[in-house]
Amino acid sequence: MAPKTAKAVKKPAAKTARVNDPERTRANIIGVATHEFSEHGLSGARIDEIADRTHTSKRMIYYYFGSKEGLYRTVLEECYRRIRAIEHDVDLEALPPLEALAELVRFTFDYQTNNEDFIRLVMVENIHRGENMAALPNIAAVNSNAIQRLKTLCARGVKEGVMRKDLDPIDLHMSISALCFFNVSNRHTFSTIFKVDMRSPKALTHRKDTVTEMILRYVTP
Amino acid sequence: MAPKTAKAVKKPAAKTARVNDPERTRANIIGVATHEFSEHGLSGARIDEIADRTHTSKRMIYYYFGSKEGLYRTVLEECYRRIRAIEHDVDLEALPPLEALAELVRFTFDYQTNNEDFIRLVMVENIHRGENMAALPNIAAVNSNAIQRLKTLCARGVKEGVMRKDLDPIDLHMSISALCFFNVSNRHTFSTIFKVDMRSPKALTHRKDTVTEMILRYVTP
Amino acid sequence: MAPKTAKAVKKPAAKTARVNDPERTRANIIGVATHEFSEHGLSGARIDEIADRTHTSKRMIYYYFGSKEGLYRTVLEECYRRIRAIEHDVDLEALPPLEALAELVRFTFDYQTNNEDFIRLVMVENIHRGENMAALPNIAAVNSNAIQRLKTLCARGVKEGVMRKDLDPIDLHMSISALCFFNVSNRHTFSTIFKVDMRSPKALTHRKDTVTEMILRYVTP
Amino acid sequence: MAPKTAKAVKKPAAKTARVNDPERTRANIIGVATHEFSEHGLSGARIDEIADRTHTSKRMIYYYFGSKEGLYRTVLEECYRRIRAIEHDVDLEALPPLEALAELVRFTFDYQTNNEDFIRLVMVENIHRGENMAALPNIAAVNSNAIQRLKTLCARGVKEGVMRKDLDPIDLHMSISALCFFNVSNRHTFSTIFKVDMRSPKALTHRKDTVTEMILRYVTP
DNA sequence: CATGAATGAGGATTCATTCAT
DNA sequence: TATGAATGAATCCTCATTCAT
Numbered sequence: 014m015a016p017k018t019a020k021a022v023k024k025p026a027a028k029t030a031r032v033n034d035p036e037r038t039r040a041n042i043i044g045v046a047t048h049e050f051s052e053h054g055l056s057g058a059r060i061d062e063i064a065d066r067t068h069t070s071k072r073m074i075y076y077y078f079g080s081k082e083g084l085y086r087t088v089l090e091e092c093y094r095r096i097r098a099i100e101h102d103v104d105l106e107a108l109p110p111l112e113a114l115a116e117l118v119r120f121t122f123d124y125q126t127n128n129e130d131f132i133r134l135v136m137v138e139n140i141h142r143g144e145n146m147a148a149l150p151n152i153a154a155v156n157s158n159a160i161q162r163l164k165t166l167c168a169r170g171v172k173e174g175v176m177r178k179d180l181d182p183i184d185l186h187m188s189i190s191a192l193c194f195f196n197v198s199n200r201h202t203f204s205t206i207f208k209v210d211m212r213s214p215k216a217l218t219h220r221k222d223t224v225t226e227m228i229l230r231y232v233t234p
Numbered sequence: 235m236a237p238k239t240a241k242a243v244k245k246p247a248a249k250t251a252r253v254n255d256p257e258r259t260r261a262n263i264i265g266v267a268t269h270e271f272s273e274h275g276l277s278g279a280r281i282d283e284i285a286d287r288t289h290t291s292k293r294m295i296y297y298y299f300g301s302k303e304g305l306y307r308t309v310l311e312e313c314y315r316r317i318r319a320i321e322h323d324v325d326l327e328a329l330p331p332l333e334a335l336a337e338l339v340r341f342t343f344d345y346q347t348n349n350e351d352f353i354r355l356v357m358v359e360n361i362h363r364g365e366n367m368a369a370l371p372n373i374a375a376v377n378s379n380a381i382q383r384l385k386t387l388c389a390r391g392v393k394e395g396v397m398r399k400d401l402d403p404i405d406l407h408m409s410i411s412a413l414c415f416f417n418v419s420n421r422h423t424f425s426t427i428f429k430v431d432m433r434s435p436k437a438l439t440h441r442k443d444t445v446t447e448m449i450l451r452y453v454t455p
Numbered sequence: 456m457a458p459k460t461a462k463a464v465k466k467p468a469a470k471t472a473r474v475n476d477p478e479r480t481r482a483n484i485i486g487v488a489t490h491e492f493s494e495h496g497l498s499g500a501r502i503d504e505i506a507d508r509t510h511t512s513k514r515m516i517y518y519y520f521g522s523k524e525g526l527y528r529t530v531l532e533e534c535y536r537r538i539r540a541i542e543h544d545v546d547l548e549a550l551p552p553l554e555a556l557a558e559l560v561r562f563t564f565d566y567q568t569n570n571e572d573f574i575r576l577v578m579v580e581n582i583h584r585g586e587n588m589a590a591l592p593n594i595a596a597v598n599s600n601a602i603q604r605l606k607t608l609c610a611r612g613v614k615e616g617v618m619r620k621d622l623d624p625i626d627l628h629m630s631i632s633a634l635c636f637f638n639v640s641n642r643h644t645f646s647t648i649f650k651v652d653m654r655s656p657k658a659l660t661h662r663k664d665t666v667t668e669m670i671l672r673y674v675t676p
Numbered sequence: 677m678a679p680k681t682a683k684a685v686k687k688p689a690a691k692t693a694r695v696n697d698p699e700r701t702r703a704n705i706i707g708v709a710t711h712e713f714s715e716h717g718l719s720g721a722r723i724d725e726i727a728d729r730t731h732t733s734k735r736m737i738y739y740y741f742g743s744k745e746g747l748y749r750t751v752l753e754e755c756y757r758r759i760r761a762i763e764h765d766v767d768l769e770a771l772p773p774l775e776a777l778a779e780l781v782r783f784t785f786d787y788q789t790n791n792e793d794f795i796r797l798v799m800v801e802n803i804h805r806g807e808n809m810a811a812l813p814n815i816a817a818v819n820s821n822a823i824q825r826l827k828t829l830c831a832r833g834v835k836e837g838v839m840r841k842d843l844d845p846i847d848l849h850m851s852i853s854a855l856c857f858f859n860v861s862n863r864h865t866f867s868t869i870f871k872v873d874m875r876s877p878k879a880l881t882h883r884k885d886t887v888t889e890m891i892l893r894y895v896t897p
Numbered sequence: 898c899a900t901g902a903a904t905g906a907g908g909a910t911t912c913a914t915t916c917a918t
Numbered sequence: 919t920a921t922g923a924a925t926g927a928a929t930c931c932t933c934a935t936t937c938a939t
Binding site: 053054055056057133135136137138139140142143144146147152153155156160183184186187188190191192194195196198199200201202203204205206207208209219220223224226227230231233 | 452
């Protein structure tokens with residue numbers, strides 16, 4: 014909801030303007046839009062607002078993305094692209110299976126905690142029943158790696174006798190995601206109802222440990 | 235809503251509650267609004283649309299709820315009230331601790347699966363950072379029971395030696411919620427990315443078992 | 456809405472406002488829109504402009520007509536409805552066949568001359584390939600009368616031996632329309648090219664006589 | 677035009693006139709614009725659309741024609757220039773007066789039928805009250821020939837006793853134009869209302885005969 | 898209580914046109 | 919010449935809300 018009162022201060026300057034650098038312009042818009050959509054949702058976000066926070070004008074949004082929905086989809090696409098790129102950072106091969114899994118859980122927890130915009134965007138997209146995401150090309154590619162790596166890890170764990178045989182990588186991934194995601198996504202309602210802190214470093218560390226332990230216990234034979 | 239054309243035929247039908255029954259009118263509006271807000275979010279929902287699906291007119295919405303936000307808050311309140319009422323249905327005392335916990339997990343899983351509107355409303359409210367919920371009176375009351383019952387259960391489990399001593403009821407509740415919630419909330423994006431079915435009875439049963447086992451393994455000493 | 460430059464003078468008053476008289480409001484809008492669409496075409500007309508010349512606001516246009524196109528269609532419909540109503544004015548039965556026909560031609564000529572808005576609207580609609588008109592219900596009803604009356608008249612003329620037998624009412628109607636229509640529709644380009652006056656009473660009378668004679672000569676055995 | 681999405685693939689194909697050939701570029705633009713203006717009118721035509729269908733870019737349109745209106749005027753001018761050039765094709769002198777007239781009518785009918793773009797452009801210009809055309813130089817020259825030739829023809833007809841003495845060439849030209857023009861210009865509305873075909877070869881031939889006969893009967897003493 | 902009419906303030910989108918290279 | 923990027927100024931349309939009866 015926009016403030017009807019005067020408090021919204023316009024910052025008329027700072028616009029580099031007329032920089033003929035399409036990539037930069039696009040990136041700038043996407044950056045701002047990512048935050049706006051994550052903050053207010055697809056219908057709640059305002060093109061005017063996005064434009065204002067941009068180095069360019071509202072017109073450029075339409076020039077590059079065609080429509081509000083087009084911009085939203087691009088934002089979504091970029092977000093998933095980023096995840097895919099980042100997931101490689103954990104070197105699961107270098108550690109013993111259980112430690113690797115623990116590391117993966119902790120990494121996931123941290124990543125999600127530190128990327129609230131992404132989490133919220135996924136929430137928004139689920140409110141829209143994933144219809145925008147479904148339209149994206151290459152979206153399936155996002156999974157390939159995550160699941161494949163988990164599969165390999167499980168196989169290793171089974172071979173070394175430290176993991177049970179009946180593990181389903183997708184199911185396991187879902188559990189990890191669920192536990193990590195919730196801490197960010199439902200932070201507000203949960204902490205309001207249960208009067209608990211879910212954001213302090215201490216609370217996060219504690220929760221991360223709980224989640225990690227829960228996953229480890231589950232995979233143990 | 236407006237007459238789209240001169241001869242837009244009004245469907246005066248089906249509107250049964252013409253008899254002045256305030257409670258019924260209110261309930262009818264809330265019912266419709268619950269679905270609309272859950273479906274499209276706070277900014278995405280349309281007062282016109284809600285009014286149209288109602289037995290009354292748009293004017294009544296303002297008469298009873300003052301504003302769109304007022305209606306939204308009432309809807310939220312009702313939703314939480316309903317949960318609280320329903321939670322009593324599981325008689326945890328009648329079963330051995332672990333079985334009681336398993337039953338609670340399954341009940342939670344089923345309830346969330348069968349109440350998508352509620353799940354989505356919670357998502358929506360979290361997108362709005364819980365600010366509407368925070369304004370509700372009695373919201374804390376929702377927790378009292380859930381946590382208290384879990385606490386009692388854990389105490390019983392510890393006494394009987396089937397649960398570990400260091401369990402935190404809130405933390406446990408959060409884990410159960412996270413695992414159950416995700417299956418409904420992130421259904422669309424997850425199933426799109428991983429090409430899996432998350433809605434068939436079979437998939438639901440399997441996932442429910444996984445979640446239950448995960449929780450049980452976690453509480454075991 | 457508002458012109459940024461100074462030249463457009465606003466007439467802020469005169470708006471009867473808040474008259475809860477839908478029929479009047481509708482009629483007022485249609486009246487203004489008829490002229491605007493006739494003047495500038497569908498794409499050339501401006502909703503803002505129409506609203507400004509109305510006793511109501513732009514919002515009401517959308518309230519009643521849904522869209523610019525919806526308004527245009529209604530305008531078109533009204534125009535054709537009016538014609539149909541007016542055509543009864545010539546009592547063809549009361550005169551001898553040839554005189555009746557002459558009277559019909561003169562009436563048509565005068566009507567078209569005096570209803571430039573209508574002529575231009577028909578031009579506009581033809582530019583749009585009649586797609587909006589085709590969507591109108593009852594549009595076929597417009598013809599029924601015109602052709603039927605001409606058919607009866609021809610039959611009478613044939614029986615009395617003053618008209619040839621091979622006349623096709625539709626073809627005849629087309630000729631009359633063409634000759635009368637052109638004088639209004641192509642007035643500007645024709646008079647510019649040939650440096651002739653096509654609007655003075657004298658010119659109109661002369662042209663009307665020519666057209667009448669042309670039709671009469673054509674139907675004569 | 678703008679890139680609708682990030683990966684909007686540009687079709688650099690088919691654009692042959694890369695070789696700097698001003699005349700060819702101009703002609704290409706005019707050709708495309710003629711169709712666009714004829715199709716959508718002055719306000720309905722889109723510069724972007726025109727540029728897209730061109731072998732060049734939008735920039736060139738402004739380079740060569742200054743503005744949308746400038747382009748429109750050029751298009752108009754070209755159209756009239758073409759007519760004037762073509763009218764010489766009928767050799768009226770070679771035939772007996774009435775046959776020459778019949779030939780002229782048929783030629784006019786065919787030309788208009790086969791040049792819908794031109795007809796529509798004239799309609800568009802009349803919607804704009806001929807103001808763009810009036811600004812064109814040499815526009816009067818268009819008439820000189822047509823009328824002069826008709827005048828000569830009539831004189832010949834009168835001398836040979838096959839035409840009445842009181843014929844006004846301009847008036848006659850107007851009648852011919854009206855009857856031929858209408859068949860193209862009002863095709864859509866007329867055929868929709870009267871459920872008749874106006875485009876089949878058979879219908880065209882029949883109508884052409886009617887028109888020719890009507891004109892011939894009119895000029896006969 | 899109830900209803901249809903009415904509306905100000907925004908909100909998304911489009912257009913002709915110009916600029917930097 | 920030629921081209922893609924950029925833009926101010928509309929232009930159509932929507933929304934929550936209020937008024938008269």
